[in-house]
């Protein structure tokens with residue numbers, strides 16, 4: 001068996017895999033220090049496949065967004081981030097607003113939340129700790 005030859009497709013796959021992570025690190029500078037696993041966490045996806053699907057979804061939406069730019073301007077309080085159930089995440093335009101929600105949820109539901117910046121730079125999202 002030619003080991004070198006048989007390893008080739010695997011090597012190529014790994015390169016493609018890193019390519020997506022590297023693209024994300026380059027495009028979203030606030031993610032540039034994150035490891036591959038941390039990037040998966042950030043997008044609330046469990047695997048590279050889900051990450052690819054999420055990115056494809058973002059690309060499709062962004063393409064539509066440019067086509068409907070005028071309409072989109074009136075909907076600045078929305079972004080395209082999905083939660084772990086595939087629903088759109090609630091966007092907080094003000095950091096203060098998100099912080100108040102964290103306090104409120106902890107007080108009323110005893111659930112600890114943390115805020116993080118929206119990858120589209122639209123505002124802030126909350127996530128369970």
Ligand SMILES: [Zn+2]
Pocket residue numbers: 079080081089091118119120122125
């Ligand atoms: Zn977002």
